[in-house]
Amino acid sequence: AQSVTQPDIHITVSEGASLELRCNYSYGATPYLFWYVQSPGQGLQLLLKYFSGDTLVQGIKGFEAEFKRSQSSFNLRKPSVHWSDAAEYFCAVGARAGGTSYGKLTFGQGTILTVHP
Amino acid sequence: DAGITQSPRHKVTETGTPVTLRCHQTENHRYMYWYRQDPGHGLRLIHYSYGVKDTDKGEVSDGYSVSRSKTEDFLLTLESATSSQTSVYFCAIAGPVSTDTQYFGPGTRLTVL
Numbered sequence: 664a665q666s667v668t669q670p671d672i673h674i675t676v677s678e679g680a681s682l683e684l685r686c687n688y689s690y691g692a693t694p695y696l697f698w699y700v701q702s703p704g705q706g707l708q709l710l711l712k713y714f715s716g717d718t719l720v721q722g723i724k725g726f727e728a729e730f731k732r733s734q735s736s737f738n739l740r741k742p743s744v745h746w747s748d749a750a751e752y753f754c755a756v757g758a759r760a761g762g763t764s765y766g767k768l769t770f771g772q773g774t775i776l777t778v779h780p
Numbered sequence: 781d782a783g784i785t786q787s788p789r790h791k792v793t794e795t796g797t798p799v800t801l802r803c804h805q806t807e808n809h810r811y812m813y814w815y816r817q818d819p820g821h822g823l824r825l826i827h828y829s830y831g832v833k834d835t836d837k838g839e840v841s842d843g844y845s846v847s848r849s850k851t852e853d854f855l856l857t858l859e860s861a862t863s864s865q866t867s868v869y870f871c872a873i874a875g876p877v878s879t880d881t882q883y884f885g886p887g888t889r890l891t892v893l
Binding site: 667669672695697699705706707708709712714753755765766767768769770771772773 | 811813815820821822823824825828830836838839870874880881882883884885886887
């Protein structure tokens with residue numbers, strides 16, 4: 664069965680500092696990996712995704728993530744955090760539809776990011 | 781933003797009553813999903829659909845049923861609501877050919893008293 668672990672429930676950083684949110688996954692085949700962001704009271708917005716190819720992927724809002732197969736990780740990074748980045752971040756793993764998986768996603772528990780001025 | 785709407789956006793109901801949540805899309809996407817979001821659990825898949833009248837169970841399907849009679853609508857029904865079903869419910873869509881990316885609706889906050 665597929666699973667995702669986000670070890671950090673809550674992270675606090677100062678504005679302008681760098682950020683890394685951790686994500687570890689368990690999946691039996693080549694994973695499709697995603698990071699979503701959720702602002703309070705809002706739906707989920709896709710930040711970036713990894714399917715194949717270059718293991719460093721760029722997303723929106725200056726975020727990037729690196730896929731490391733040997734470590735089963737897909738950590739999210741940003742070099743300089745802005746106050747507007749305060750939100751909850753979710754890592755997810757799934758598979759492409761076409762087979763029997765139908766693209767179902769498994770989400771991590773989420774990491775709440777607080778940004779201090 | 782993907783054309784996904786959910787209704788109602790907020791609902792308070794009593795234990796034992798039936799409740800139906802609606803997800804409507806204007807993207808003509810084949811795949812649709814219902815998730816529930818609870819603190820400490822992230823999002824968990826309830827049911828999903830891979831076409832009209834084609835649905836299947838997800839991770840937390842007990843107490844829920846779904847129907848999809850046309851491409852644009854995916855209904856989630858709580859047959860007899862319980863307090864443990866108090867949650868925020870999200871619909872997602874993907875397609876039109878594959879499910880490379882799921883796009884999420886704004887959510888429905890359901891409170892069962």
